[in-house]
Amino acid sequence: MADIKIGLIGAGTVGSGVVKIMNKQNAFFQESLGLPVSLARIADRDLEKLKTLPVGNAICTGDAADVINDPEINIVIELIGGYTFAKDVVLNSLKKGKHVITANKALIAKFGPELFATAKEFGGSIHFEAAVGGGMPSIKTIREAMIGNDIRSVYTIINGTCNYILTEMTEKGAAFAPTLQEAQRLGFAEANPALDIEGGDTGHKTAIIASLIYDGYCDYDKVPVRGITEISADDIISAKELGYTIKLLGVIKRKDGEEAVDVRVNPVMLHNDHILASVNGVFNAVLLEGDAVGPILLYGAGAGEMPTASAVVSDIIDVARNIKSGDTNRIPMHFYAKENELTIKGIDEIESRFYLRFAVEDKPGVLADIAEEFGKRNISIASVMHKEAHDGNDFVPVIITTDMAIESDLRDAVVAIEAKAFTHGKTQIIHIED
Amino acid sequence: MADIKIGLIGAGTVGSGVVKIMNKQNAFFQESLGLPVSLARIADRDLEKLKTLPVGNAICTGDAADVINDPEINIVIELIGGYTFAKDVVLNSLKKGKHVITANKALIAKFGPELFATAKEFGGSIHFEAAVGGGMPSIKTIREAMIGNDIRSVYTIINGTCNYILTEMTEKGAAFAPTLQEAQRLGFAEANPALDIEGGDTGHKTAIIASLIYDGYCDYDKVPVRGITEISADDIISAKELGYTIKLLGVIKRKDGEEAVDVRVNPVMLHNDHILASVNGVFNAVLLEGDAVGPILLYGAGAGEMPTASAVVSDIIDVARNIKSGDTNRIPMHFYAKENELTIKGIDEIESRFYLRFAVEDKPGVLADIAEEFGKRNISIASVMHKEAHDGNDFVPVIITTDMAIESDLRDAVVAIEAKAFTHGKTQIIHIED
Numbered sequence: 040m041a042d043i044k045i046g047l048i049g050a051g052t053v054g055s056g057v058v059k060i061m062n063k064q065n066a067f068f069q070e071s072l073g074l075p076v077s078l079a080r081i082a083d084r085d086l087e088k089l090k091t092l093p094v095g096n097a098i099c100t101g102d103a104a105d106v107i108n109d110p111e112i113n114i115v116i117e118l119i120g121g122y123t124f125a126k127d128v129v130l131n132s133l134k135k136g137k138h139v140i141t142a143n144k145a146l147i148a149k150f151g152p153e154l155f156a157t158a159k160e161f162g163g164s165i166h167f168e169a170a171v172g173g174g175m176p177s178i179k180t181i182r183e184a185m186i187g188n189d190i191r192s193v194y195t196i197i198n199g200t201c202n203y204i205l206t207e208m209t210e211k212g213a214a215f216a217p218t219l220q221e222a223q224r225l226g227f228a229e230a231n232p233a234l235d236i237e238g239g240d241t242g243h244k245t246a247i248i249a250s251l252i253y254d255g256y257c258d259y260d261k262v263p264v265r266g267i268t269e270i271s272a273d274d275i276i277s278a279k280e281l282g283y284t285i286k287l288l289g290v291i292k293r294k295d296g297e298e299a300v301d302v303r304v305n306p307v308m309l310h311n312d313h314i315l316a317s318v319n320g321v322f323n324a325v326l327l328e329g330d331a332v333g334p335i336l337l338y339g340a341g342a343g344e345m346p347t348a349s350a351v352v353s354d355i356i357d358v359a360r361n362i363k364s365g366d367t368n369r370i371p372m373h374f375y376a377k378e379n380e381l382t383i384k385g386i387d388e389i390e391s392r393f394y395l396r397f398a399v400e401d402k403p404g405v406l407a408d409i410a411e412e413f414g415k416r417n418i419s420i421a422s423v424m425h426k427e428a429h430d431g432n433d434f435v436p437v438i439i440t441t442d443m444a445i446e447s448d449l450r451d452a453v454v455a456i457e458a459k460a461f462t463h464g465k466t467q468i469i470h471i472e473d
Numbered sequence: 474m475a476d477i478k479i480g481l482i483g484a485g486t487v488g489s490g491v492v493k494i495m496n497k498q499n500a501f502f503q504e505s506l507g508l509p510v511s512l513a514r515i516a517d518r519d520l521e522k523l524k525t526l527p528v529g530n531a532i533c534t535g536d537a538a539d540v541i542n543d544p545e546i547n548i549v550i551e552l553i554g555g556y557t558f559a560k561d562v563v564l565n566s567l568k569k570g571k572h573v574i575t576a577n578k579a580l581i582a583k584f585g586p587e588l589f590a591t592a593k594e595f596g597g598s599i600h601f602e603a604a605v606g607g608g609m610p611s612i613k614t615i616r617e618a619m620i621g622n623d624i625r626s627v628y629t630i631i632n633g634t635c636n637y638i639l640t641e642m643t644e645k646g647a648a649f650a651p652t653l654q655e656a657q658r659l660g661f662a663e664a665n666p667a668l669d670i671e672g673g674d675t676g677h678k679t680a681i682i683a684s685l686i687y688d689g690y691c692d693y694d695k696v697p698v699r700g701i702t703e704i705s706a707d708d709i710i711s712a713k714e715l716g717y718t719i720k721l722l723g724v725i726k727r728k729d730g731e732e733a734v735d736v737r738v739n740p741v742m743l744h745n746d747h748i749l750a751s752v753n754g755v756f757n758a759v760l761l762e763g764d765a766v767g768p769i770l771l772y773g774a775g776a777g778e779m780p781t782a783s784a785v786v787s788d789i790i791d792v793a794r795n796i797k798s799g800d801t802n803r804i805p806m807h808f809y810a811k812e813n814e815l816t817i818k819g820i821d822e823i824e825s826r827f828y829l830r831f832a833v834e835d836k837p838g839v840l841a842d843i844a845e846e847f848g849k850r851n852i853s854i855a856s857v858m859h860k861e862a863h864d865g866n867d868f869v870p871v872i873i874t875t876d877m878a879i880e881s882d883l884r885d886a887v888v889a890i891e892a893k894a895f896t897h898g899k900t901q902i903i904h905i906e907d
Contacts, residue, residue: 176618184610187786332608352621364800
């Protein structure tokens, strides 16, 4: 059996980490595999940077095509990011019969069916442990360790930027905008943070997990996604008073016997006793509930050079073992196809408890009017906090938590309440998980 | 390729769970593997019980030899427990060329080298995910997901009985003996709880993990093991006052450049901010620190019918895929051999912070005398709590926490202090982790 030869395209943050680990663990990998596995070619636009990395005998190039067209390379690692050039790199590599490893969640979430169909056609495989939860073994746990389970639900805190911002807001009682600025200054948020703070990144990862646990295809564009930009210091304070912590969660649930899946990304008030409530800062966590094993929590660094590289390297060794044994389709991905599309619940089917914060005039009868709109729709109120007006403030917050309700009924009630003369501005609506 | 045929020996709690999952997921496994995988024979002394399980077409027998001698069976699952008959079953199965799956931590910890040597000789393999942490994928995470990492340290809460008892003592301020009795009544402790409460079970699992992370053999008999039987309500209360929680931990650490490994099982005062401090009740957790990935925490049910069966089934599917591809030595275990024995640190090399509780006469000069013995040995005192005497009590507790100290120096100091006329009874010594 010949050596396993790897081509790396993109030696940015994560790619640099992969070069370092492959260099450091070279002898161990060879011993464990029983054959050499090495980086043969590395492509990056910044050739000067490559000179600073322990590239060993790898041939460095500025042109990705040099990697893709090398017939000796078995595995191509795509660490470019984005989904234009990166998509071409992955498709062209697959068409050359190579196996592909990527950390690109947007690419998998948006073009998964096309990519996996191409892999199947040309006898290759695609591996993406690093795409979901960085260094945490979430894909391996779902697809291998929990294979004997029907997974009932998944709750993820899987975007470090959002979790950092919410943790800071909670600890300091700070508002969103200055906390984001501080996170940017410290390097915990991108210069353009939209994909993180608007929930898209969490959505990509959540759509991938939903596809894997239900052996189907979850179309990211159909997943309701709401980020953290509308969370205010008032909400953070109310959450504390109620015994909750606000987190941005990816939620996946399916009830026994139902076909439609509740897949969504939104801020959630988690009861302080909930194990995810104590996942703070840039850390990520995935809470999986299996019918046999019960809850399994994975916790770790969801991003960063070395944690993400650690996941890429675990894929490298898995693929190398598959190539060695000839079983490159060891864990099939055929289900990740358009014809297996999952049905995603709309808000007329999503059931949850809710937190609502209204701004209303401080006058008699307001609470009765609000309660009436809930009552009409059979939504039961669990708690009410009606605060005193501050000096010079015409409007006071009324905070209501509900029992389980259908989200569309709840939003109907809010529309009706907002139409009344006594309400002021937009009502905050946040899901509650106990 | 023929079917994968499995023989199950021992259909007790975990074995019953395996039968149920293999029955429920039969069609899915066949689709995922591309060939049938089924329970062909089941052996248990209690044939009546087997009639209550969904055994499908499996041939039921009261004799383990019927399973071991069936030439069509590829995989034998040993779920008998103990290490006399169970050891024979495993060795005889390996000698017949079968692959073995077991949940038996005592067997692996005590006889690992002999078992793995036999597997190698006869071309078989041994899998034991269920032996360490029940349903949590600890072995898979260490050996596959973290393969690119040097693992710096491991902290485990891996015995549900001990963690349940310590959690109850902490929440209720209760003493050890009645809490154990209540745990027995509720089914969270065995009628003979020695292996759990004296730390042996945690020790077996910790020795296995140490072997895996250092690619060597950790001899369980050389691991310092101390259980929770001496933890008193007073210690629990002191821990709370100091901002700590007492947990029984398996600890594995090795410093860069050192050969000897700090492997031990002992109660530890964990700072309340430590992520393991909030692992409560019967739940287990493994905190792994990799040089690349940083901390990874796994949390889940460490025991019980279905969680443990879930781990056994994940091994079944892994082994079935290995058999299908012909690579039954996919993840080598050759290092688990006597000639690769790890050097384990003695207490003259173990460094830790410590909590000490002395019972002393309440008279002048006592504290100075105690402090002098520490000073002589260069042990620096971090905090002192000297409580007032209660009515009618001649002795008062003096609680001291130290900075980092060599354990043997600390124990010397304690011996010297206990020799003084003012001390009464045995001093409590508990490691501290911040």
